Amino acid sequence: MRANGVGYDVMVVGTSWGGLDAVRTLLSGLPGTFGMAVTVVQHRHKDSTHILRSLLQERTPMPVREVEDKMPIEHGCVYVAPSDYHTLIEPGHFSLSTEAPVRYSRPSIDVTFLSAADSYGHRAVGVVLTGASVDGTEGLKRISERGGMVVVQDPATAESSLMPAAAAKAVPRARVMPLEEMVRFLAMLPVAGAERDA
Amino acid sequence: MAVSVNAEAPLPGPPYVYNPELERIEIELLLEGVYRHYGFDFRSYAYASIRRRLWKRVEGEGLRSLSELQARILHDPDAMERLLLDLSVNVTSMFRDPSFYREFRELVVPMLRTYPFVRIWHAGCSTGEEVFSMAILLEEEGLYDRARLYATDINDVVLLRARQGIFPLDRMQEYTDNYIRAGGRRSFSEYYTAKYDGALFSPSLVRNVVFSQHNLATDRSFAEFHVIFCRNVLIYFDKTLQNRVHRLFYDSLVMFGVLALGGKESLKFSQYEPCYEKISQAEKLYRKVL
Ligand SMILES: C[S@@+](CC[C@H](N)C(=O)[O-])C[C@H]1O[C@@H](n2cnc3c(N)ncnc32)[C@H](O)[C@@H]1O
Numbered sequence: 001m002r003a004n005g006v007g008y009d010v011m012v013v014g015t016s017w018g019g020l021d022a023v024r025t026l027l028s029g030l031p032g033t034f035g036m037a038v039t040v041v042q043h044r045h046k047d048s049t050h051i052l053r054s055l056l057q058e059r060t061p062m063p064v065r066e067v068e069d070k071m072p073i074e075h076g077c078v079y080v081a082p083s084d085y086h087t088l089i090e091p092g093h094f095s096l097s098t099e100a101p102v103r104y105s106r107p108s109i110d111v112t113f114l115s116a117a118d119s120y121g122h123r124a125v126g127v128v129l130t131g132a133s134v135d136g137t138e139g140l141k142r143i144s145e146r147g148g149m150v151v152v153q154d155p156a157t158a159e160s161s162l163m164p165a166a167a168a169k170a171v172p173r174a175r176v177m178p179l180e181e182m183v184r185f186l187a188m189l190p191v192a193g194a195e196r197d198a
Numbered sequence: 199m200a201v202s203v204n205a206e207a208p209l210p211g212p213p214y215v216y217n218p219e220l221e222r223i224e225i226e227l228l229l230e231g232v233y234r235h236y237g238f239d240f241r242s243y244a245y246a247s248i249r250r251r252l253w254k255r256v257e258g259e260g261l262r263s264l265s266e267l268q269a270r271i272l273h274d275p276d277a278m279e280r281l282l283l284d285l286s287v288n289v290t291s292m293f294r295d296p297s298f299y300r301e302f303r304e305l306v307v308p309m310l311r312t313y314p315f316v317r318i319w320h321a322g323c324s325t326g327e328e329v330f331s332m333a334i335l336l337e338e339e340g341l342y343d344r345a346r347l348y349a350t351d352i353n354d355v356v357l358l359r360a361r362q363g364i365f366p367l368d369r370m371q372e373y374t375d376n377y378i379r380a381g382g383r384r385s386f387s388e389y390y391t392a393k394y395d396g397a398l399f400s401p402s403l404v405r406n407v408v409f410s411q412h413n414l415a416t417d418r419s420f421a422e423f424h425v426i427f428c429r430n431v432l433i434y435f436d437k438t439l440q441n442r443v444h445r446l447f448y449d450s451l452v453m454f455g456v457l458a459l460g461g462k463e464s465l466k467f468s469q470y471e472p473c474y475e476k477i478s479q480a481e482k483l484y485r486k487v488l
Contacts, residue, residue, distance in 0.1 A: 066462075067462070068462045068463065068464045068466070068467075069432065069433040069460075069462055069463045069464065069467070070437055070440065070464075070467040070468075071464075071467060072467070082461075082462050085433075085462055088244070088246035088247055088250070089246065090244070090245055090246045093437075093467075095244040095245075095246055095247055095433060096433045096462050096463075097244075097247045097287065097433060097434070098287060098289050098430055098433070099247070099251075099287050099289075100289070111250070114250065115246045115250070118218065118221075118246065118249065119246065121218065145216075146216070
């Protein structure tokens, strides 16, 4: 573990039900060699199936996996938080939980973002996309406080501005930009790539 | 990396400075104290989730740090009670994941028919919804009378509720849907009678059920089983404890016995994967083969 290495290990992306197009655009803009572990947390119905995984896999050469408990976090992979569980990020692996929904959501974006901030500190990137709730704000704030990179979709260009607007307001350090620009920006971020034990 | 948070905390004293290594020390000390003073062992529970819930309690008590929480918990049993509530996750439902029960009917029941007597363990059964679901399934498959179900949990409060067999009436619509999707053969309402705001399930469903307290982290095996259910319990444990419990299950299963895990749990990340084969593509049903 490099305490002060430059670069990022994990990227967490939060959006609500309507954000599928935005996530697909984001993933299709990241090169296959993108080195971070990307975790997508999207609000959806508790019975929704594995379809999200395949919808995302269509758009990226990176392997896309639906998270299972204690699954290792590997660089260069995309992970989808399963419906009806909270997904927590530990150093090197995921843990799931069926604690009560937070702000009516399970998966909760905040739960994943907070754990990413606590486990990866300044090596975490938080991304808030379009969404009709204020989930994600608290978690993004924590990522910012821990020295991570925080990015928010420009509310004016988001299908649903509530979530990005709340996040941008609460996190002054957040870089706010339209989706296309954001994708280019994220693709250029340095990757820590330090080998971590699972 | 030191970043101060909680700047507006009302209490006097030096500002709280976040330091992940120090946080881990504080958490380990607190859990050690809880174990040694109260006997509850959360030392090997999944860290991120424990940390989240401990901080919730710090806030709930109006404190600023985990060390302050430690002092409060050790000196005030009422605070320990509140913490215990925060740390227990007992959510469950009847026929949770209906496709799991359908698959169980199709793939496991035929195997169970070949045994003269069947012992099933529900480890971490919470308030019993899973046990009643299985009792109904076995009844409908004509297997109940040669089955014995052992339902255990660490928490005696949930076991008390499980024994009563009264579940919230307002969930019966959801459970009826689940039951139908799980391949139920009768009308779900045959199994319960409405009593005030509860649904009282037929006591005959538990005539072959033994409820008892059992701690997966510390207690031993108590019989040989043909099927072990442990669904959505292991997710709260860290990898070391998970492997310990997998060893317990392995030792407690007959050869070709079945292990049933929760929908998002997998043997893949445990040391015991080579000892089992998958019997379903979609559901977490494994057969001991080694
Ligand atoms: C989320 S519930 C799962 C209930 C049910 N199996 C299901 O899938 O719906 C988890 C249960 O595990 C129990 N549990 C937690 N730690 C345990 C331990 N060390 N030994 C036995 N049970 C434990 C909790 O008390 C709780 O009732």
